[in-house]
Amino acid sequence: MSKRRTHVLTHILLIILCFLIIVPIYWVVKTSLTGENLFNYPPSLIPKDPHIYFFVDVYYWIPFLRFFMNSVIVSAIVVVSNIIFNAMAGFALGYNFPGKRLIILTYLSCMMVPFQTTIIPAFLLTKYFGLLNTHLGLALPLASTIINIFVFKTNFDAVPQSLHDAARIDGMADWKMLLRIYLPLARPAIATNIILTFVWSWNNFIWPLIITQDTIMRTLPLGLARFLSYFEDTSGQLYAFVIMVIAPIVVVFLMNQRSFISGMMSGAVKG
Amino acid sequence: MRRVSGQDRSRILLMIYLFLFPSLAIFLLYRITPIIWNLLLSFQEWKFIGPNTWIGLRNYAEMIRDPVFWQSFKNTLIYFFGGTPIAIALAVLVAVMVNNPIRGRNAYRVMIFLPYPITPVAVAIIWQWLYNEKVGLINYVLRTLRLVSDPVPFLQSFKLALPSVIMTTVWQVLGYFVIIVLTGLQTIPDDLYESAELDGASRLAQFFRITLPLIRSTIFLCFIVGIINSFTVFDIIYVMTDGGPGHATEILVTNIYKNAFTFNRMGYAAAMTVFMFLFLLLVTWYSNRISGGEAGGVNYYE
Amino acid sequence: MSVGGRLSEFGRANLGRILFVAAVVLALLIWIIHVRLNDDGVVTGVVLTQAGDPVQGATVQLREQTLNLVKEPRAVKTDEQGRFEFTDIEMIDFLVSAKLDGVGASARKRYHLYFMRQNFELPEPLVLKKES
Numbered sequence: 001m002s003k004r005r006t007h008v009l010t011h012i013l014l015i016i017l018c019f020l021i022i023v024p025i026y027w028v029v030k031t032s033l034t035g036e037n038l039f040n041y042p043p044s045l046i047p048k049d050p051h052i053y054f055f056v057d058v059y060y061w062i063p064f065l066r067f068f069m070n071s072v073i074v075s076a077i078v079v080v081s082n083i084i085f086n087a088m089a090g091f092a093l094g095y096n097f098p099g100k101r102l103i104i105l106t107y108l109s110c111m112m113v114p115f116q117t118t119i120i121p122a123f124l125l126t127k128y129f130g131l132l133n134t135h136l137g138l139a140l141p142l143a144s145t146i147i148n149i150f151v152f153k154t155n156f157d158a159v160p161q162s163l164h165d166a167a168r169i170d171g172m173a174d175w176k177m178l179l180r181i182y183l184p185l186a187r188p189a190i191a192t193n194i195i196l197t198f199v200w201s202w203n204n205f206i207w208p209l210i211i212t213q214d215t216i217m218r219t220l221p222l223g224l225a226r227f228l229s230y231f232e233d234t235s236g237q238l239y240a241f242v243i244m245v246i247a248p249i250v251v252v253f254l255m256n257q258r259s260f261i262s263g264m265m266s267g268a269v270k271g
Numbered sequence: 272m273r274r275v276s277g278q279d280r281s282r283i284l285l286m287i288y289l290f291l292f293p294s295l296a297i298f299l300l301y302r303i304t305p306i307i308w309n310l311l312l313s314f315q316e317w318k319f320i321g322p323n324t325w326i327g328l329r330n331y332a333e334m335i336r337d338p339v340f341w342q343s344f345k346n347t348l349i350y351f352f353g354g355t356p357i358a359i360a361l362a363v364l365v366a367v368m369v370n371n372p373i374r375g376r377n378a379y380r381v382m383i384f385l386p387y388p389i390t391p392v393a394v395a396i397i398w399q400w401l402y403n404e405k406v407g408l409i410n411y412v413l414r415t416l417r418l419v420s421d422p423v424p425f426l427q428s429f430k431l432a433l434p435s436v437i438m439t440t441v442w443q444v445l446g447y448f449v450i451i452v453l454t455g456l457q458t459i460p461d462d463l464y465e466s467a468e469l470d471g472a473s474r475l476a477q478f479f480r481i482t483l484p485l486i487r488s489t490i491f492l493c494f495i496v497g498i499i500n501s502f503t504v505f506d507i508i509y510v511m512t513d514g515g516p517g518h519a520t521e522i523l524v525t526n527i528y529k530n531a532f533t534f535n536r537m538g539y540a541a542a543m544t545v546f547m548f549l550f551l552l553l554v555t556w557y558s559n560r561i562s563g564g565e566a567g568g569v570n571y572y573e
Numbered sequence: 574m575s576v577g578g579r580l581s582e583f584g585r586a587n588l589g590r591i592l593f594v595a596a597v598v599l600a601l602l603i604w605i606i607h608v609r610l611n612d613d614g615v616v617t618g619v620v621l622t623q624a625g626d627p628v629q630g631a632t633v634q635l636r637e638q639t640l641n642l643v644k645e646p647r648a649v650k651t652d653e654q655g656r657f658e659f660t661d662i663e664m665i666d667f668l669v670s671a672k673l674d675g676v677g678a679s680a681r682k683r684y685h686l687y688f689m690r691q692n693f694e695l696p697e698p699l700v701l702k703k704e705s
Contacts, residue, residue, distance in 0.1 A: 003342055004472070006371070007371065007373050010368045010371050010373055011373060013368060014365075014368055014369065015377050017365060017383065018379060018382040018383065020361065021382060021383060021385070021442065021445075021446075022325075022382060022385075023384060023408070024398065024401055024442070025385070025389075025397070025399050027397070027400075027401065027408055028397050028400075034430070042314060051685075052687070053666075055688075056665060056685070056686070056687055056688065057665070057666070059509075060665055060689060081293075085293040085294040085297070086294060088290035088291070088293065088294070089290060089291050089293075091290060091292040092274065092286070092287040092288075092290035092291045093291075094273050095272065095273050095283065095287055096272050097284055097287050097288075097474050101483045103291060104296070106298065106303070107298070109303075110298045110302040110303065112551075112552055112555060113302045113303075113305070113306060113548070113667045114499055114551065116505060116524045116527075116547075117303060117306075117309070117544050117548045117551070118302060118305035118306075118309075119527070119528070119531070119544075120302060120305070120308075120309060120312065120313070120527075120531050120537060120540055120541055120544060121305035121308035121309060123531075123532075124303055124308070125300060125304070125305075126303070135548075140297070140301070141297075141301045143293075143297050144293065144294040144297040146298070149294060149421050151283070159337070161273065172329055174273075174279070174282075174283055174286055175281075175290075189338070199388050202390070203388075203389075203390045203391060203392075203506075205390075205392050205505070205506040205509075206393065206505045206506065206528070208550065209509075210528075210532060220390075221390050221391075221392040221393075221506070222392075224390075224392050224393060224396070225392050225509070228396065229511070238396065239396075239397075239400075242393045242396055242397060242422070245390055245392070245393050246389050246390055246393045249389065250388070250389065253385070253388045255589075255590050255593065256590075257377075257380075257381050257384075259389070261380070261384055261450055262310075262386075264388075264447065264450070265450055265451065265454055
């Protein structure tokens with residue numbers, strides 16, 4: 001088969017695949033704008049009379065802004081603490097010190113412990129700390145991720161020793177070097193950190209499900225799941241809510257595709 | 272390794288331990304302690320409110336006799352052995368196609384990857400509706416193409432519920448696997464293909480003789496990711512079917528969640544968690560060994 | 574590199590994203606200002622006969638369209654030009670109808686607002702038809 005023919009075939013197959021992948025999303029967007037196909041059959045394929053009233057309803061029926069802010073605050077805490085803690089740890093791992101092997105072993109073995117196996121003790125812990133139903137309680141288990149520590153470590157290790165020595169001669173303390181020299185050079189590592197932790201924290205469902213007790217403290221995914229049970233079954237508002245929940249992350253993704261994709265690559269094991 | 276001169280050593284050491292402290296504390300609290308705590312809890316009977324009594328191995332005995340437990344374990348395995356090979360096979364095909372120097376491959380990459388960052392709860396709601404018996408799009412297509420005569424109750428049927436949920440997960444996770452495989456593909460030098468072409472090898476032969484063997488470790492990475500995924504896919508199942516109908520889509524995690532937070536049987540749930548953890552550990556360790564070391568590895572000990 | 578130099582480098586690399594975020598923030602601000610300027614909760618309209626003449630003294634009812642609770646409807650009367658006005662409306666989804674004994678009743682029209690207390694003028698007049 002000639003190169004040209006394979007290219008055409010590849011294009012066709014890929015277009016079909018992308019079509020199949022995008023159809024569910026298109027379907028939801030269409031329904032959130034028109035409310036058709038909820039109860040009628042056969043469904044219509046092109047939107048008729050689009051309107052944004054479902055979105056308005058969602059905004060007023062539930063404390064949407066509050067849920068949104070909860071998600072934002074928790075994600076912000078998670079992302080910031082991740083960058084700080086992981087950079088510090090990744091930097092420290094660049095030195096030789098007593099107990100280094102043990103500590104690395106600890107980190108690696110923590111990678112083997114998926115979050116879902118820790119839910120019961122984590123819940124009890126959060127309860128005893130008095131952090132149930134709080135933003136901090138929601139954020140704390142996610143405040144550091146091992147994979148990101150190693151992302152920082154590999155990035156920092158690539159910085160030439162000469163820079164370190166030069167700064168040393170200038171009298172700069174080592175910890176200051178992290179701030180002044182290593183971090184500014186670690187842009188991709190920071191981006192990876194932000195992306196991985198933001199996605200994990202924004203989409204997190206099981207932890208808020210376990211931890212929150214008041215409606216007012218819910219995060220967006222939890223609010224979405226509960227919407228389903230409050231307002232019974234499908235409705236245009238439900239799908240408008242779906243769009244409102246996934247829009248931020250889709251937008252963030254589309255704006256940063258390259259970093260996103262390469263970042264999620266490094267996070268191969270969801271920590 | 273950063274060299275440290277003698278005089279600053281103690282100061283640097285202080286900094287190092289201080290820097291390591293926050294993340295270590297988090298992991299100690301939320302990863303290591305839970306393992307031990309789960310173990311201890313599994314030997315007790317605790318209804319959360321009220322005293323906890325030490326009952327030794329009774330939880331495990333009950334677990335072994337519990338049909339729901341075995342069902343949830345079986346479902347988890349089906350989830351993995353059903354979903355992951357399909358996803359990986361598809362991903363390899365797609366990655367090979369996208370790897371071609373065709374125009375717009377970045378756009379394809381983005382579109383294929385798009386489902387992955389979407390909130391799983393939202394994915395579950397979207398697909399729940401697609402699978403809807405009366406007005407779902409999938410039923411509409413099937414009936415229009417005359418593949419079925421009556422509407423198919425995907426999520427309500429004992430037989431079809433689990434495969435349906437697995438398909439949803441494949442939809443979401445495909446892009447992720449594609450990216451992993453793509454990265455693996457890009458490590459294969461082009462001249463291998465060129466010399467094979469010169470030797471008259473067909474593209475199919477090139478695929479099976481060159482591509483597949485060289486991405487073995489990448490595929491193993493996908494398997495490991497898939498295993499961990501299938502043991503931890505809580506969101507989608509909880510929202511789509513909540514383990515139903517009956518326990519047809521109950522997986523270990525949802526079973527644990529229900530026992531702990533709905534039935535308040537902390538001890539029993541902890542026992543199942545211990546089982547799940549040990550099984551996962553075994554599987555990860557074993558597949559790591561098969562693939563000959565760190566699959567996709569970074570040398571951590573440097 | 575100086576702070577200024579670093580800032581401009583950042584700006585050049587992320588121009589598209591900065592513009593996008595700025596556009597979103599701007600749109601949000603404009604929307605919020607629009608809402609603030611128009612949220613007195615005033616709903617107005619006009620009642621006409623089938624011939625097109627204004628109806629004075631007709632009773633116009635406005636009731637919220639909700640899922641469960643059936644709330645008390647609000648009622649006002651039209652003036653000489655057939656115009657009516659509701660104030661302090663805190664509903665986003667409601668039904669309006671008008672009637673005047675002896676003249677007729679209008680169909681019940683449903684309207685949906687874009688924000689709470691939106692100042693809204695009925696796009697069409699309520700037409701009284703003879704009860705059959």
